[in-house]
Amino acid sequence: MTKAQNSFLSLDRQFSSLPKEVKFCRNCVVSNQRPRTRFTEEGICSACLWAYEKDHVVDWKKRGLELEALLEKHRSADGSFDCVVPGSGGKDSAFVAHQLKTRWGMHPLCVTWTPFEYTEIGYQNLQNFINSGFTNLLGQPDGLVHRKLARLAFELKGDAWEPFSYGQKSWAFQVALRFGLKLIFYGENGELEYGGQEKFKNMPKQGPEDWVVEQFKGATVDEIAETGLKRGVLKESEAGRALNWYKAPPTEEIVTRGVEGHWYSYYQKWTPQENFYYAVRHCGFECNDEGRSEGTYNKYVSLDDKADGFHWYLSYMKFGMCRASRDAQQDIRRHHLTREEGVRLVQRYDGEFPKKHFKWFLEYLDITEEFFWEVMDKYRELSNVWEKVDGQWVLKHVVE
Numbered sequence: 090m091t092k093a094q095n096s097f098l099s100l101d102r103q104f105s106s107l108p109k110e111v112k113f114c115r116n117c118v119v120s121n122q123r124p125r126t127r128f129t130e131e132g133i134c135s136a137c138l139w140a141y142e143k144d145h146v147v148d149w150k151k152r153g154l155e156l157e158a159l160l161e162k163h164r165s166a167d168g169s170f171d172c173v174v175p176g177s178g179g180k181d182s183a184f185v186a187h188q189l190k191t192r193w194g195m196h197p198l199c200v201t202w203t204p205f206e207y208t209e210i211g212y213q214n215l216q217n218f219i220n221s222g223f224t225n226l227l228g229q230p231d232g233l234v235h236r237k238l239a240r241l242a243f244e245l246k247g248d249a250w251e252p253f254s255y256g257q258k259s260w261a262f263q264v265a266l267r268f269g270l271k272l273i274f275y276g277e278n279g280e281l282e283y284g285g286q287e288k289f290k291n292m293p294k295q296g297p298e299d300w301v302v303e304q305f306k307g308a309t310v311d312e313i314a315e316t317g318l319k320r321g322v323l324k325e326s327e328a329g330r331a332l333n334w335y336k337a338p339p340t341e342e343i344v345t346r347g348v349e350g351h352w353y354s355y356y357q358k359w360t361p362q363e364n365f366y367y368a369v370r371h372c373g374f375e376c377n378d379e380g381r382s383e384g385t386y387n388k389y390v391s392l393d394d395k396a397d398g399f400h401w402y403l404s405y406m407k408f409g410m411c412r413a414s415r416d417a418q419q420d421i422r423r424h425h426l427t428r429e430e431g432v433r434l435v436q437r438y439d440g441e442f443p444k445k446h447f448k449w450f451l452e453y454l455d456i457t458e459e460f461f462w463e464v465m466d467k468y469r470e471l472s473n474v475w476e477k478v479d480g481q482w483v484l485k486h487v488v489e
């Protein structure tokens with residue numbers, strides 16, 4: 090399966106709603122090409138507006154009391170598990186689990202949907218986290234099917250990482266139902282924090298109904314599987330019910346059993362840099378000792394998986410923003426960087442190719458380098474941000 094077997098098909102349905110004219114936020118470095126992100130007439134993105142509200146409008150004391158009341162309702166008296174915390178061993182989930190356990194007296198059952206391939210530092214951080222006093226269930230889907238789904242998602246969604254995303258969301262619900270637990274704690278509401286739909290602003294929880302739009306680019310795992318079947322990449326036995334772990338349980342079952350997925354970021358102001366220091370202090374979290382990650386200036390975000398760099402690189406192909414941009418957007422909103430510093434870092438690091446794990450990535454997906462660039466080009470063609478000048482791809486707009 091090394092060549093594009095059919096004419097190019099994309100199931101990433103986010104492009105049609107993107108503005109053709111590219112604009113950057115006047116406060117941070119995100120552009121209006123980030124799907125579902127609203128810009129005000131003054132040119133400020135919704136994530137920056139939310140950052141302001143976090144500092145000046147939200148009544149965190151009141152939300153703390155709401156959290157207290159919620160946990161009071163669920164806390165077990167005999168030490169048995171009373172909530173589920175999904176995470177990879179990264180700083181954010183470690184922060185949430187540790188807070189729930191030590192500050193609030195809860196008994197979290199932690200769950201991890203395994204990365205495609207752990208980096209050494211990612212695996213070590215997971216072990217350090219477990220060793221700091223947590224029970225963790227590691228979900229490992231069928232490795233062959235997982236690879237095939239990643240290969241399909243790479244081409245069809247422009248994101249090989251997507252099968253990880255399915256499990257990252259669904260695995261917690263699957264486990265909660267099997268263990269009879271009702272409370273799930275995700276970290277942050279990403280759409281609100283980083284730009285995206287604001288439907289759940291000032292709401293503590295979300296069911297799986299909006300995942301397809303928010304997380305899966307408008308098409309389900311079943312649609313990928315269907316194309317996989319047609320192309321002979323997947324066998325009948327590898328599709329259908331075999332993919333249940335990749336999906337949320339039926340809404341009716343979730344509602345009947347009273348399972349709720351809350352965001353910790355609703356109840357407590359979300360500051361990843363503080364989560365990082367907290368996780369270092371309490372959960373043995375370590376950052377990348379090789380220095381900054383490829384494509385950015387940062388050392389402690391998204392370290393777990395060898396595939397991570399390509400998730401960001403594909404978003405560069407589609408939206409013109411890569412890993413440094415994403416880090417700078419957040420650091421500006423949280424006052425760790427000025428906009429000028431952020432712009433300089435984006436200009437310096439954004440779009441740096443993740444070469445360290447490139448060979449592994451090609452082998453994992455069973456694709457050639459030629460096919461890899463073919464898919465890159467297809468997504469650049471779909472985007473509003475790239476053009477070809479003298480045979481070379483160049484970004485039409487650069488943040489300044």
Ligand SMILES: [Zn+2]
Pocket residue numbers: 114115116117118119133134135136137
């Ligand atoms: Zn902004």
